[in-house]
Amino acid sequence: MTETPTSLLLVTGMSGAGKSIALKMLEDSGFYCVDNLPAELLTDCVRSLAQHGTDTPPLLAVAIDVRSHGDLARMPEWLSELGREGHDPKLLFVDSTDEVLLRRYADTRRRHPLSHLGLALADAISLERQALKPLRTLADHVIDSSAMNVHQLRREVGRTLHVGHDTPPTLLFQSFAYKRGVPADADFVLDARVLPNPHWNPELRPLSGRDAAVQEFLDAQPEAQRYLAQIGEFLDTWLPRLREDTRSYITIAFGCTGGRHRSVYLAERFAESARNKGWPDASTFHRELD
Structure with missing residues (x-):
């Protein structure tokens, strides 16, 4: 069966910066969204969806971040492999300052994904930023949500990616x-x-x-x-x-x-x-x- 190229967007970024908000906005705009996919399964996931032909949603957004299993440093290799197969992968990185992330975690009282390592919150954020450096380097789009509320972030995602504006509620x-x-x-x-x-x-x-x-x-x-x-x-x-x-x-x-x-x-x-x-x-x- 002939594979149909899938418009692929990777959503990544710092925990607490707004990745989930971005992913929900994309889902509302017609994307088929996969959250927290193990990084090494990215190519298999895209191929599997593409093999469904016309039954597959034409837009695919995959969230990969510090929670994902796999060596994130290999992301250029996986993206190049998908590009050779006819896909056009783009990467959106949602960022925020450490000060804002600390305040958001204090407000929501949620656990940081790396807290299981026994790190203080500031150290966990620092370690996450280091781990995600390869993805930020690759990013086609970077959105800093430090000064944004939920609605402003949704609008900025739509404006940056040119999605959502033509679909009325x-x-x-x-x-x-x-x-x-x-x-x-x-x-x-x-x-x-x-x-x-x-x-x-x-x-x-x-x-x-x-x-x-x-x-x-x-x-x-x-x-x-x-x-x-x-x-x-x-x-x-x-x-x-x-x-x-x-x-x-x-x-x-x-x-x-x-x-x-x-x-x-x-x-x-x-x-x-x-x-x-x-x-x-x-x-x-x-x-x-x-």
Whole structure:
């Protein structure tokens, strides 16, 4: 079987500098990610994935660092071998100053990967920096995260590697009933109980906001149209800002008394509008119906 060249990115760097954040950002951008791969298995891993042909994700990111077994000094040899086989390996090194790393470990109280050697934290960081020197020398891209927060680092990874910016977040428009509680994962919660309630119409009561009769009823209500216009303007203003913040998912929840008519209607209307405005992955979830 003919092997398909895989676009290969190695993610490495100092523990605590943000490698995991970088790897998660790449996964959200469509990369197939492998964390903490033994270094000597790099070539076998890439070959194995490439042999799957079109079933293999075209982008592969592999995290190799001080935790990985194998002689990191042999990395030039392995990368050259992959290059001869038609791959184009690139290496991203995420770094930070020792002072910042010490502070981050103090804040998180996590153990350093080399702490099992009985070293003080400062000595473990120094030893790790020495062990990773061959990888930093090879790096195509170096990002210093010392002055960055999580969101800034994600943006910098995307900017440096030219990934993630063209993929809009997945929008979820959710309906719910207040009597059963507000969804914990919602980014925005909007109250639909101010709108006329189809529940009081005996013909509409057994239906839901998915049904044409309920939609026609609410479409005819001036309050509903004003609500759609004003909340639509709000979302048009602020959703692009969240998109720039490299989020992968955004949930907008609409609640009403029973979670059956008004909230469902709004979720459906706004999802349709979002798809028409360039958010192809906008979808709905009706908690009290689905």
